[in-house]
Amino acid sequence: MGQRGYATTHLALGDGDNCKGWLVGEPNKGLSYMFQLMNEARIGVGQTAASVAMAAYQASLQYASERPQGRLVSEKDPLKPPTLIINHPDVQRMLLTQKAITEGALSLAMECNLLYDLAHSTEGEQQHQSWLLLEILTPIVKTYSSEQGSRSAALAIQTLGGYGFTTDFPVQQYYRDLRIMSLYEGTTGIQSLDLLGRKVSMEKGKALQALFAVIEETVNKASVYSSLASFARTLEEEVKRIHAVLAHVGKLASSGELDRSLSDATVFMEMMSYTVIAWQWLKQSVTAQTKLQSGDYSMQMKEFYEGKIHTMKFFFRYELPHAEACAKTILDPEFLTNVKKRELFA
Numbered sequence: 001m002g003q004r005g006y007a008t009t010h011l012a013l014g015d016g017d018n019c020k021g022w023l024v025g026e027p028n029k030g031l032s033y034m035f036q037l038m039n040e041a042r043i044g045v046g047q048t049a050a051s052v053a054m055a056a057y058q059a060s061l062q063y064a065s066e067r068p069q070g071r072l073v074s075e076k077d078p079l080k081p082p083t084l085i086i087n088h089p090d091v092q093r094m095l096l097t098q099k100a101i102t103e104g105a106l107s108l109a110m111e112c113n114l115l116y117d118l119a120h121s122t123e124g125e126q127q128h129q130s131w132l133l134l135e136i137l138t139p140i141v142k143t144y145s146s147e148q149g150s151r152s153a154a155l156a157i158q159t160l161g162g163y164g165f166t167t168d169f170p171v172q173q174y175y176r177d178l179r180i181m182s183l184y185e186g187t188t189g190i191q192s193l194d195l196l197g198r199k200v201s202m203e204k205g206k207a208l209q210a211l212f213a214v215i216e217e218t219v220n221k222a223s224v225y226s227s228l229a230s231f232a233r234t235l236e237e238e239v240k241r242i243h244a245v246l247a248h249v250g251k252l253a254s255s256g257e258l259d260r261s262l263s264d265a266t267v268f269m270e271m272m273s274y275t276v277i278a279w280q281w282l283k284q285s286v287t288a289q290t291k292l293q294s295g296d297y298s299m300q301m302k303e304f305y306e307g308k309i310h311t312m313k314f315f316f317r318y319e320l321p322h323a324e325a326c327a328k329t330i331l332d333p334e335f336l337t338n339v340k341k342r343e344l345f346a
């Protein structure tokens with residue numbers, strides 16, 4: 001699909017049969033050493049995916065604000081000039097979806113960067129908790145940003161209509177650049193196996209507990225505001241849903257059905273991602289609401305804070321409900337992805 005503007009190098013070693021290898025560190029520890037590098041790379045990919053998707057969003061927002069086409073269905077006068085496409089509810093749905101995904105992903109990337117700094121600059125319990133949280137959030141930031149970032153850039157193309165498909169506008173290039181992000185540094189399938197097979201149970205579930213603890217902290221802060229309380233309750237329900245799904249997966253694993261227990265790891269990843277990004281949106285909204293109630297803001301910042309709360313509402317209405325559908329899929333007793341007869345795919 002083309003990865004432009006990159007300096008990509010293919011290293012070929014040992015062509016002259018004169019290769020020498022040095023063991024770095026202790027024998028049989030290579031995988032854990034490799035993960036030190038990989039984790040940083042995965043957060044980097046998540047952050048890059050969020051940034052490219054943001055560029056696509058900004059380009060489509062500008063286009064929608066300049067392009068006149070059609071009239072609102074409520075406008076019956078054919079002599080009136082066409083309206084800007086940003087005024088059509090369906091275009092607003094596409095723009096708000098992009099804003100909800102890109103700012104949600106960027107917010108999670110910032111959270112991970114903060115945790116990375118804390119895990120490297122603090123000591124004792126705080127260092128350990130930061131590291132645990134970073135461990136569980138790393139596959140999520142990599143996967144959510146790349147998968148949903150691609151979807152977001154596809155919506156940027158859709159917002160421009162036919163022009164979005166052409167090289168006259170940049171959104172098609174953003175889409176192609178984004179598509180690689182869910183493949184390299186570990187495909188989505190591999191990230192999901194890491195999340196469900198390793199991170200959820202690491203240190204007897206301590207990373208997951210650390211995550212639920214910070215989500216609860218945000219839920220408690222949001223519950224104080226009447227405008228945010230119902231969203232806090234919704235998020236609490238989603239956390240309960242994750243518990244129910246994990247109890248089901250745990251039962252499968254303990255009864256020896258290992259393949260089955262991890263077969264829907266990617267669906268679980270999707271479910272967790274919606275919940276984690278909902279947490280990020282609620283967290284941003286608590287800050288925005290606090291600022292709005294303080295009265296200490298410029299007109300531009302007032303709109304910025306209101307935009308945050310509006311997008312949080314949009315995320316909870318249009319995106320988060322998918323988590324329930326994921327749970328339904330995972331909890332279904334029939335194992336559909338265990339096809340032994342190749343003919344069934346024909």
Ligand SMILES: Cc1cc2nc3c(=O)[nH]c(=O)nc-3n(C[C@H](O)[C@H](O)[C@H](O)COP(=O)(O)OP(=O)(O)OC[C@H]3O[C@@H](n4cnc5c(N)ncnc54)[C@H](O)[C@@H]3O)c2cc1C
Binds near residue numbers: 189190
């Ligand atoms: C543009 C580009 C740049 C790249 N740059 C680099 C680079 O700089 N350095 C480098 O080392 N690599 C690089 N790669 C390679 C990249 O990391 C791999 O392509 C990627 O990790 C996927 O591995 P694979 O291609 O072998 O796919 P496979 O491992 O064959 O995967 C194919 C499919 O099978 C699934 N799958 C595989 N194993 C399992 C499993 N155990 N359980 C469930 N599902 C599974 C995967 O999720 C995927 O959907 C680059 C790739 C591209 C396209």
